[in-house]
Every structure is written in C-alpha cells, then in structure tokens.
Amino acid sequence: MRSRELDPSASPLDYYGYELRRAREAAGLTLAQLGSIVFCTGSLIGQIECAARVPQREFSERVDAALGTDGTFSRLVGLVLRSQLPSWFQPYAEMEAMATHVSTFQAQLVDGLLQTEPYARAVLGSRNDGNLDGRVAARLERQRILHGDQPPVAWVVLSEAVLHQEIGGRKVMRKQLAHLLDLQKHTWLDIQVLPFEAGAHTGLMGSFCLLRFEKDPDIVYTEDFVQGHMTANPEALKEGSVRYDHLQAAALSIDSSAALIARVMEERYGNDPGPDEHDVA
Template structure:
C-alpha cells in the first residue's frame, strides 16, 4: 500500500496549501498524473507541492484554480505561502513594503531585491545552501509585484557603482541584470541613480537602508545585518535617514547619466569577449 503523507494544515501556510490542493484534486477525482496532464506539468511536481517538498509559484496556482475550478483560492493562498518563505525577521518589512506609497532605497553592494532578475536572485540566495532555494527565489521575485500594480509606489533607488562591478552569478547573469535595470528605468514611477566611486566618502558608508512612506501611517527607516533586520518609526531616526538619503541623491549621477554608466559597464565588462587564449 502506498504511504500517503498526512499533512497538518495548521502547521504552516505551505502545509495548508498542500492539504487544500490534495483535497481539491481528490474531490475532482483526478490522479496526480491526470491533473499534471491538464496543467502541463508533471504529476511528480504536483505531489511534491502537496507534500510541501516544493513551494508553489503564482503561475502554478493560477493553473490549479483553472483546472480545479477553485475560484481563485490557490492564487490567493500562494501570496501567504511565498511571504512565509522569507526570513521571519524580514517578513514585517515585506508587509510594510507592499503597503508603502513611496520607497527610497540605497544599496551599497547588491541590486535591490525588488529589481533583481531570477538568475541574479538565485546567485545571491545560493551563497548559503540552507533550504529550498526555489522557494526563496520565488518569494523574492514575488515582492516585485508591487511595481506591476495599477497604482505602484513611487520608488527611488540609489546604487553604489560597486554594485555594477560586483560580479554576481557570472558575466551572463550580470549582463541580464544590468539590461533589466535599464528596462526598469523606463517605468514612470521608478528612478535609478548610481553613486559613483568619485563621490568619495558619503552618507551611506554605514551600509544599505530603506525609507518607507505611507499615506496614513508614520514613515519608517529599515536597515539590516546578516542576522536580522532593524525597523523603526522613531522620528529622529527617520529624519536622520532622510537627510542621509538626500545627500546620497545629491552626490549620485543624474538618472540619465546613471543609465549611460549602466549601459557602458554592461558593454565593456559583461559583453561576450574572446579570452586570452583566443587572442594568443
């Protein structure tokens, strides 16, 4: 007899999702293979999601809703599942980020998570193999949905020039990532500036940080280290963060000059070039 893993739907959002998916599939009288054939994926993948071995994506959830006639149930659940894949200390920030009307971001070493490509995010998150990397990547990419809303937040991002040269994932991944930054700059509510090396000492030397502004709630400033995040609405801290950010914007290249620098680095550093052996 096949040993069917019993799930506790109250254990986590992922367990609840798997429990409900199995229940809906069985109610429809479908085997894993039959449902897989309908939604163009393997029955094995569906089984892994039902037993919490894999994290579902939004696309997968939409297919399940269409195939099982569940009226958007899994499309609604997947947001909770993906949010739960984020580090527990980061989840409060992610919830506020999704509600913010204005986001200011300074990044000293990496591309902002909301602007990362899938390959870049995988390379960043894969530096430590501590769990389901697919789930972590899906959760990070899901944060980017805020930019696709009908009324997205106004977002201003200042990146240190070092971000362009820190080769994360290899040249092809970096080329794709910088091309993505250039494409994102065309969005009406998003601006990207590069803080050049020539700026010298600047107000962001202490590290990356975010400022979030809301329509009806206090502003907050968010920083993090490798252990946890730190978020505060203390007026003095928010004021200090705002002043620091204003100085960073003033020292950074203009939006147009920043785009030109991104394009130049992408071409000169990451375009395909013959290696030394070919030249020899």
C-alpha cells in the first residue's frame, strides 16, 4: 500500500497509524523488519499505518514489546476499537465499562459481552460485512470488562430461543454454548435461561439492559433496528427493574440453566458438521 500522510487528529485510527509509523521509523525498522518481529506481514503493518486496517490488541502488545513504547499502543488500541462501534452505541459502551452492575435480558441473541469471535462474526456480518474485522474486534474488546481487576456484577437472562437460533452453523453454536457454560465459572457472572414453558413474560417487548453505578444514576438501555436508547428516567428505571425481577423469577435456576444449555448443545449441535458446513473464519 502506498504511503500517505495521515492527519493524527482525524480519528483514533489515524492517530494510531501516525504514531506507529513514527515509532517504527524512529527505531530504524522497515515494514518487513517490524513485521517479522511481531509475526505478521509488512503489508499488514503498512495498512495499519495508513489507517486502512484496524489493529488488534495482541498486535498492539507485540508492537509495544518490539519498539519499547511502554504500553503506548496497548493503551491506544482500546480507543481505536471503541471508535469502530456504531456512533449511537459508543455512549452506552462507555457507560457499560464504568458500571458496577450489568443486568441484561436477551430475547434473540447471546449478549455481546458473552459472544465468541465466530458467533459475533456471523451476527455482525449477517447484513453488512464492511469493516467486519474491526467491528468484531470492537465487540470482543467490550468483553474485557468481565476479566479486569474489578469486573462488574453481571446477570444475564437468555430466552431459550437464543439457544435454538442457529447462528453461523452447528459448529459455531456448539462453541458458543460451550463458552456460556465456561463463563458460569466466573464468580461475578450468572446466566439464567428463560424456558419456553414460562409462556407470556415481561420480556415480550424485547431485549433490554440495566446498568448500575457507584455514584452516577442508574440507566436502562433498549435498541431498535436503527439505534439505541439510553435513559435515567426514574419511571423507566422502575419499570425496567420490575420487568427484570419478574424475568429472573420466571427463569430456570443457574444450575438448571446450565443443564439446559448443555442438553441443547449435545442434542441440537452435538453431531459433527457435514462436509458443506464450515466454521466462520
């Protein structure tokens, strides 16, 4: 890719590319030389320096080690990845990262905080595969809040339909359900399944999330197919909290939920995929 001058103030991605080129040249390395050190091609380095590709966290950590930049790119990449989220979703992602409690009900899909990379790729690429790598990386970056030093208390209620809605093929779904079972080991994360037998329930209007904070007002968040809606309105919060309490009460226990997830994983997705089915790259 031909070199071009970047305006570092244009976007986080441009700033990252500008700084990467500056640091590489200061170290006296060619694109190919740096690529060989961080285990990628010089072409990929060039694309990132031109803001044509979105860097990933592992790449940034390797660059910091190779160039001795004291964590600069590991810090920058979080800003870059967040900028890849839809503009209307970015304020929610910022609040989600600061929340002490995250409660979510999902009627159709596994919550974004719990998605595997192949599942996220299949979901995000279902309508538009433009900049898919960057959008997937941004979604996975959000999940870092669950693995930090002070993770939020997270409670997830999934409709049983989520387990049966095949996203990306059987192999992808089996891996996703196995991931849900593995996440049950986290001390501050609980997953319940709302079974079909629950009948009519308070989540029939659709998915929603509740965020609680140590000092800031609590937030309820909903989405339509155009954008997200975030509010701290006391009446909306009261309604959301009551609906969520009823969903938790109607859902299976944590242990029974895990047993159902495991059963669906084996019965619906247990067979090896056929020759025409492939995992998502």
